[in-house]
Amino acid sequence: MKLILLGPPGAGKGTQAVRLSEKHGIPQLSTGDMLRAAVQAGTPVGLKAKAVMDSGGLVSDDIVVGIVADRIEEKDAANGFILDGFPRTVAQASALDRMLSEKGLRLDAVIEFVVDESVLLSRIEKRAADTVARGEKVRPDDNAEAFKTRLEAYRAQTAPLSDYYRKSGDLRPIDAMKSIDEVTREIDTTLAAVSV
Known part of the structure; x- marks a missing residue:
């Protein structure tokens, strides 16, 4: 099953990706995680991406497409x-479609997480507080200013x-304002219909 999780x-998305990965036995490929790993390892790509990520910006297409293709x-x-x-x-989506086509692959679905943007900042603040409570380091982009930059970029x-993805017929909107378990059930129902 080849999926994209789309949403601000x-x-x-990250929470549901973990559940989908466990249920279907497929890896969650978070470009953010891959880039953060590159930053932590101090790779050339990681060093380039660090300044952009710390400010809440988006890294260049060539870096991301290369990471995903590999x-x-x-x-x-x-x-x-x-x-x-x-x-x-859209340029990355088009590049992804070409890359998958060259490999003889096709997406099964694009799950769009539909949310009320007015509650997103409080979710980010809660995520940062939960991270601190666990004694872990908060992501540099989990703060109000970086979040606003990321949301504007989104x-x-x-x-x-x-x-x-609506035009390609792959888009599957999900009400992501529901509880985590309800969102999981809605995704499962949607994917069951797709795989029939």
Whole structure:
């Protein structure tokens, strides 16, 4: 199963990606996680991405497309994958479609997390507080200013993906304002209909 999770920051994509990964035995490919790993490792790509990520901006297409293309070749992605945080632009979506087509692959669904943006900042603040409570380091982009920058970037660059995937017939909107378990059930029901 090859899925994209689409929605603004704080919509719950990461939480649901973990559940989908466990249920279907496919890896969650979060470009954010892959980039953060590169930053932590101090790789050239990581160093380039660090300044952009710390300010809440989006890294360049060439960096992200390269990471994803390499990653889906790994053995654990042979039966599918979940893309979380990619594509972020229509240009990336088009590049992804071409790359998948070249590999003889096609997306099964694009799950869009539909949320009330007015509650997203409080979700981000809660995530940061929960991280601190666990004694872990808060992500540099989990603060109000970086969140506002990320949300503006989402609206300008990523929101148009809804129309792109609606036209291809792959878009599956989910009410992400429900409880975590209710969202999981709605996704499961949607995917069961797709795989029939």
